[in-house]
Amino acid sequence: xxxxxxxxxxxxxxxxxxxxxxxxxxxxxxxxxxxxxxxxxxxxxxxxxxxxxxxxxxxxxxxxxxxxxxxxxxxxxxxxxxxxxxxxxxxxxxxxxxxxxxxxxxxxxxxxxxxxxxxxxxxxxxxxxxxxxxxxxxxxxxxxxxxxxxxxxxxxxxxxxxxxxxxxxxxxxxxxxxxxxxxxxxxxxxxxxxxxxxxxxxxx
Numbered sequence: 001x002x003x004x005x006x007x008x009x010x011x012x013x014x015x016x017x018x019x020x021x022x023x024x025x026x027x028x029x030x031x032x033x034x035x036x037x038x039x040x041x042x043x044x045x046x047x048x049x050x051x052x053x054x055x056x057x058x059x060x061x062x063x064x065x066x067x068x069x070x071x072x073x074x075x076x077x078x079x080x081x082x083x084x085x086x087x088x089x090x091x092x093x094x095x096x097x098x099x100x101x102x103x104x105x106x107x108x109x110x111x112x113x114x115x116x117x118x119x120x121x122x123x124x125x126x127x128x129x130x131x132x133x134x135x136x137x138x139x140x141x142x143x144x145x146x147x148x149x150x151x152x153x154x155x156x157x158x159x160x161x162x163x164x165x166x167x168x169x170x171x172x173x174x175x176x177x178x179x180x181x182x183x184x185x186x187x188x189x190x191x192x193x194x195x196x197x198x199x200x201x202x203x204x
Contacts, residue, residue, distance in 0.1 A: 018165030037190025130161030
C-alpha cells in the first residue's frame with residue numbers, strides 16, 4: 001500500500017472515496033478548478049452506474065478515477081471469486097465510461113490482505129492508502145478536526161484521503177476548500193495519484 005511517495009517536488013495528491021455524488025463531487029470539481037489543481041476519485045461501481053454524467057465530468061476536467069470496487073465490501077471477507085468480480089466489474093465500467101483503464105486502486109475501509117494486494121497487481125494497479133486516516137472525515141468530526149489532522153500530514157509526496165460519497169459531506173467540502181487554498185499559497189502542486197507516482201524518485 002502506498003501512502004506517500006518519495007519526491008523532492010512540492011506535490012500532494014488529494015483523493016476522494018465513495019462517489020460519484022451529484023452534489024458533493026461537483027463541489028469538489030469547482031474547488032479544484034479555482035486553484036487549477038487535479039484530484040483522484042476512488043469511485044464505487046454502483047454509484048458510477050447511477051451517475052455516469054458525473055463520472056464523465058470528472059474525466060473531462062482532467063482528474064483521475066481509480067477503482068474502489070463495485071459494492072464497497074470488506075474484501076478480506078470475500079471469496080477469491082467474489083473479490084475478482086468486485087475488481088473486474090468496476091474496471092470494465094470505468095473503461096466503458098471514460099475510454100481508459102484505471103491504474104490505481106483503493107480497498108474499501110482500507111481493509112486488505114496479501115491476497116487483495118496480489119489481485120490488485122494482477123489488474124496492473126498500484127494499491128493506494130493515505131496518511132491522514134486520523135482526520136476521520138467520514139465520521140463528520142467537525143471541519144476544524146478534519147483540517148488540523150490533514151495539515152499534520154502535508155509534505156512533499158503526501159497522499160490525503162477524503163470522502164465525496166455516502167451521507168452528508170458538507171464538513172469535508174468545507175475542510176478541503178480551506179486546505180486546498182492553503183496548499184496552493186504554500187506553493188504545492190495538487191496532482192493526481194498517477195502524476196505523484198511518476199514524480200517518485202525511484203519509480204519504475
